Amino acid sequence: MSASMLRFASRRTVSIYNSSIPKALNTTIRCIATSPVKTLTETKSSFPDHKFSYEKACRQALVDNTLTNKSDTLDFGAYQRTFKLTISEEEASKIPSILALHARLNLSKNYQYSTLVRSLTCQTADSDYADNLQMSLFGAHLLSYYVTEHLIATYPRLPVSILRNATEAYIGDYSLYDVAKNVWGIEADSTSNLEKYLAKEPRLFRFGRLRFSSHTTEVEKGITKIGSTSELAITKATAFSNAVRAIVSGLYAHDGEEATKEFIKNHILSRKIDVGKMFQFRSPGKMLVKLLKAQKMEAPTIRLISETGRNSSSPVFIVGCFSGEHMLAEGQGSSLKEARIRSLVDALKAFYLYRPLDPKASSDKDFKPLFVDAGETFY
Amino acid sequence: MTGISFIQQVSKSRNGVGAFIRPCKKVTLTFCNFGGSSKGMRDFLRLRLAKFTKEYPEIQFQVLQKPGFHPVLKGEYIGSEANVGKQICVKNWNIDVVENKLKLLVNSSGKQLKKPKQNVKSLNESVRGIWSPFHVDPAHRYKI
Numbered sequence A: 001m002s003a004s005m006l007r008f009a010s011r012r013t014v015s016i017y018n019s020s021i022p023k024a025l026n027t028t029i030r031c032i033a034t035s036p037v038k039t040l041t042e043t044k045s046s047f048p049d050h051k052f053s054y055e056k057a058c059r060q061a062l063v064d065n066t067l068t069n070k071s072d073t074l075d076f077g078a079y080q081r082t083f084k085l086t087i088s089e090e091e092a093s094k095i096p097s098i099l100a101l102h103a104r105l106n107l108s109k110n111y112q113y114s115t116l117v118r119s120l121t122c123q124t125a126d127s128d129y130a131d132n133l134q135m136s137l138f139g140a141h142l143l144s145y146y147v148t149e150h151l152i153a154t155y156p157r158l159p160v161s162i163l164r165n166a167t168e169a170y171i172g173d174y175s176l177y178d179v180a181k182n183v184w185g186i187e188a189d190s191t192s193n194l195e196k197y198l199a200k201e202p203r204l205f206r207f208g209r210l211r212f213s214s215h216t217t218e219v220e221k222g223i224t225k226i227g228s229t230s231e232l233a234i235t236k237a238t239a240f241s242n243a244v245r246a247i248v249s250g251l252y253a254h255d256g257e258e259a260t261k262e263f264i265k266n267h268i269l270s271r272k273i274d275v276g277k278m279f280q281f282r283s284p285g286k287m288l289v290k291l292l293k294a295q296k297m298e299a300p301t302i303r304l305i306s307e308t309g310r311n312s313s314s315p316v317f318i319v320g321c322f323s324g325e326h327m328l329a330e331g332q333g334s335s336l337k338e339a340r341i342r343s344l345v346d347a348l349k350a351f352y353l354y355r356p357l358d359p360k361a362s363s364d365k366d367f368k369p370l371f372v373d374a375g376e377t378f379y
Numbered sequence B: 001m002t003g004i005s006f007i008q009q010v011s012k013s014r015n016g017v018g019a020f021i022r023p024c025k026k027v028t029l030t031f032c033n034f035g036g037s038s039k040g041m042r043d044f045l046r047l048r049l050a051k052f053t054k055e056y057p058e059i060q061f062q063v064l065q066k067p068g069f070h071p072v073l074k075g076e077y078i079g080s081e082a083n084v085g086k087q088i089c090v091k092n093w094n095i096d097v098v099e100n101k102l103k104l105l106v107n108s109s110g111k112q113l114k115k116p117k118q119n120v121k122s123l124n125e126s127v128r129g130i131w132s133p134f135h136v137d138p139a140h141r142y143k144i
Helices: A003-010 A023-028 A053-057 A096-104 A113-119 A133-154 A160-171 A173-183 A193-198 A203-208 A236-255 A257-267 A284-294 A336-352 B036-047 B049-055 B095-106
Strands: A216-220 A223-226 A279-281 A300-308 A316-323 A326-333 B004-006 B024-031 B060-065 B072-077 B086-089
Touching: A053 A133, A053 A160, A053 A173, A053 A236, A096 A113, A096 A203, A096 B024, A096 B060, A113 A133, A113 A236, A133 A160, A133 A236, A133 A257, A160 A173, A160 B004, A173 A236, A193 A203, A236 A257, A279 A336, A284 A300, A284 A336, A300 A336, A316 A336, A326 A336, B024 B036, B024 B095, B036 B049, B036 B095, B049 B060, B072 B095, B086 B095
Parallel strands: B024 B060
Antiparallel strands: A216 A223, A279 B004, A300 A316, A316 A326, B024 B072, B072 B086
């Protein structure tokens, strides 16, 4: 990443609401910016290792000689990669697994078979065929945008770390690997050329499978050789995920934004995640005290509601977390301590997991900005 | 935010909630050109296969000649639990039976047929919650 791109990234502002909210509240919109002095004093550090695989996918670097250098680095449309070989549309329409995949995903007539073939080809050291690097990079951004937007609309109060974790649950490497392998039926090209020759498989058929350079090779059944010489070797999960991302970007190229959004909604956002189970609080009592203070509510009090078997081997305590006369949440446990913690955690979750009745994302046609609250202080 | 850490999770597929993807991805039909047990299969391949395959463009159909063997329908499926596949031998059956058996394969999920232990299998917890003795009206509470 060039220095100019780094500077652009540091001036990112975060504002969730658009300009149609009342002017009096305009002042509470948060801006995150880095100090202008920092860029002068800090040395350029290597890019941090991302916690989430979907972020890593959005930042794939091209280590290649095929990229033609342009003098104007900010003219993004002019970047081009040259490939020696491509699979033509006519050839691609002869591969049965490609035809089947196209029909299975219900892709339109505009979506070409050669695009699907390209989506299934990952960057390998010795291959001269067009690969899916750029497509998967763009597809990762598309997925990230629509999934994050959906989550923010559905859970407006979600803390940022949980929001990112939830996005990872939808479009991270393992999730998209499951989509590609166990839902869409994409196969990896794992047989050797000799085996293919013996099976009398036409040479074209291998392009209907996912091709990538792996860290491991299966020498025999049950014996895996670990270690690859290639710089471009990726894990199985990343390879399958990149295929999914590339297919999404192909859809954008052929059918436009609306079709892509519908596709992501049907295939990715229809999957099940449990956002409540993602939370892990270090000290929920302290957090709740701060939260209620910020919301200008009374400090939390914990009261025992009912109990049974206090002196037995299996007691049950039902405890409520109150703010004045209002009960925020209830917790049960086999000890008073456990019940208290559960009630505090439930009270916090009740705040953070608020969902509007009819969540509308900002890219929806009938979107009306919904004012939820002024936001939370970042600690 | 400090104090809140996350537990990583992977989303679970719900085939049919958004888009539906048929689990059957490949069907292999083997026949023998000479054997009498393959007569129904040969008739099917000649008369009905072309029309049948047009209804299921998402499935790959492969026809193999296997001389000296009984005709077999073999289905391959998408999914982690279902990679073994299903096979039905259609020896000495007529054309309609072959078609019906093929429909069985095509409409299957690929999983082994099992008697379910519970009537409902769901990823969502119960909407009304599990009954609790502590949340019963005090007038109706069990008195010892």
